[in-house]
Amino acid sequence: MHEEDAGLRARLIEVGVDLVTREGTQSLTLREIARRAGVSHGAPRRYFPTHLELLSAIAREGFAALGAEVTRALGDGRADPRAQLTTLGRAYLEFALANRGMYELMFRHDLLESDHLGLREASLPLFHVVVDLLTRAGLRSGVDPRIAAGVLWANAHGLAQLWAWGSLQLTTGSAELEPLLRAVLEAHLGQEPQ
Amino acid sequence: MHEEDAGLRARLIEVGVDLVTREGTQSLTLREIARRAGVSHGAPRRYFPTHLELLSAIAREGFAALGAEVTRALGDGRADPRAQLTTLGRAYLEFALANRGMYELMFRHDLLESDHLGLREASLPLFHVVVDLLTRAGLRSGVDPRIAAGVLWANAHGLAQLWAWGSLQLTTGSAELEPLLRAVLEAHLGQEPQ
DNA sequence: TCCGGCATGTAGACACTGTCTACCAGACGC
DNA sequence: GCGTCTGGTAGACAGTGTCTACATGCCGGA
Numbered sequence: 001m002h003e004e005d006a007g008l009r010a011r012l013i014e015v016g017v018d019l020v021t022r023e024g025t026q027s028l029t030l031r032e033i034a035r036r037a038g039v040s041h042g043a044p045r046r047y048f049p050t051h052l053e054l055l056s057a058i059a060r061e062g063f064a065a066l067g068a069e070v071t072r073a074l075g076d077g078r079a080d081p082r083a084q085l086t087t088l089g090r091a092y093l094e095f096a097l098a099n100r101g102m103y104e105l106m107f108r109h110d111l112l113e114s115d116h117l118g119l120r121e122a123s124l125p126l127f128h129v130v131v132d133l134l135t136r137a138g139l140r141s142g143v144d145p146r147i148a149a150g151v152l153w154a155n156a157h158g159l160a161q162l163w164a165w166g167s168l169q170l171t172t173g174s175a176e177l178e179p180l181l182r183a184v185l186e187a188h189l190g191q192e193p194q
Numbered sequence: 195m196h197e198e199d200a201g202l203r204a205r206l207i208e209v210g211v212d213l214v215t216r217e218g219t220q221s222l223t224l225r226e227i228a229r230r231a232g233v234s235h236g237a238p239r240r241y242f243p244t245h246l247e248l249l250s251a252i253a254r255e256g257f258a259a260l261g262a263e264v265t266r267a268l269g270d271g272r273a274d275p276r277a278q279l280t281t282l283g284r285a286y287l288e289f290a291l292a293n294r295g296m297y298e299l300m301f302r303h304d305l306l307e308s309d310h311l312g313l314r315e316a317s318l319p320l321f322h323v324v325v326d327l328l329t330r331a332g333l334r335s336g337v338d339p340r341i342a343a344g345v346l347w348a349n350a351h352g353l354a355q356l357w358a359w360g361s362l363q364l365t366t367g368s369a370e371l372e373p374l375l376r377a378v379l380e381a382h383l384g385q386e387p388q
Numbered sequence: 389t390c391c392g393g394c395a396t397g398t399a400g401a402c403a404c405t406g407t408c409t410a411c412c413a414g415a416c417g418c
Numbered sequence: 419g420c421g422t423c424t425g426g427t428a429g430a431c432a433g434t435g436t437c438t439a440c441a442t443g444c445c446g447g448a
Binding site: 389390391392393394395396397398399400401402403404405406407408409410411412413414415416417418 | 419420421422423424425426427428429430431432433434435436437438439440441442443444445446447448
C-alpha cells in the first residue's frame, strides 16, 4: 500500500534494502531483486547499467540510515564530548549488528562501484563528527585528531566485523558487547575521570 | 619443475594460494583453479566436496603463513613485551597489506566453511600470543587481558581493512601507515615511557 | 595371466548468474 | 494519423557450482 507506482528505480532500491537486511548479501542477485520487484530481469538495466551500480545505490541507502541513526542518538549534542562519543560508538555498533547484511554490503568494496560513485565519501560526514568530538574531548598534545579519529573508527569497524563473525565471542569468552565497547573508548580517550 | 606430481589435492591448494595472492578473491572460481592445475572442472570434487572447502583449505594456508611471519618477526622473544607488540602489530599489518587477496579471503566468512572446519580457531594461537604479551606489558588493574587483546586485535583488523580500501588515506590525508600503527599501540598500551 | 574392484579424472547436463540485443507496447507532440 | 522515444519483455550467450554417468589405469588375489 505504500510502494505503489513509486517508480521502478526507487522500488528496486527499496526491494534491495529489504532483501539484504532480511536475507543477507547472498540474496542480492540482480535477477532476484527484479523478481521481487515484479519485473523481468532485464528491467533494472534501464536505471542501473550494471549490477554493481544497483548494489551501490542500496549501500548508499545504508550509509544514509546509519547517519540518521547516529544523529538521532546524538540528539541535540549538548552532552559532553566524551559521553557523545560513547553514544556514537554504541549507535554505530548497534547499527552494524542489527543490520548485518546491510553493514556487510556497505564495506564489501568488491560489490560496489567504489571509485566511480563516491561511495567511500559516504562515510565522510560521520568521520568529521568523530574528529570534532575528539578534538573537543581533548587529545594529548601532538596527536593529529584525524589520525586519532581514523584509528578509533578502525577499532569500531574491526570490532563490529569480528563480533558479527563470532570471533571475539570465541576468544574473549564473553557474550556481551558492552565491556568491549567500554574498553575501546577507554583506550582511545584515556581512563574515565572519577 | 617443483610441483610435479605432488598430488592433485596439494597442487589445487598451491594453485589457489598463488591465484589469490596474484589476482585476488574474484579469480578463485572452482573452474579457474582446476584449469590452472591442468585438470577438468570436476576433478577437485574428489578432494573437496564443495567449493567452500577448497577455499577454506587455501585460507588455512594463509593463516599458517601469517603465523609463520609473525613468529619469525618476534624472533627469540627476548625483547620487552611492548617492543614485541609493536613488531607483532607491524608484521600483522604488513602481511595484510602485502597479501591483500589472501587476507581478504581469510576474513570472508561467507566464502569459508567457518563452522565446520574450525577456521575461526586458526587465529587462536596468534590471539594467545597477544594476550600473553599484553599481560606481561602490564594493564590497568581490573582489565581482562582477553578483552584488551580482542579490542587490540579488532583495531589492527579494522585498520588493515580500511587502509586496504583506501578509506583511511582518504580521511586522514596521510599516505603512511606508520603513524596510524603508533597511534594504535599508544592508545592500547598507554603513552610510551620516556 | 586374467579379473574384479577401486581410485582418480573426464565429460556433459542442470539450474543459476550478469550482460547484451532485438523487439514491442504505449504515450506524446505535431 | 504518424513518427519518435521511453520503459519494459524475452531470449541468447558465456560463465559459474554441483551432480551423475562414464572411462581409464592400477593393484591384489586366484
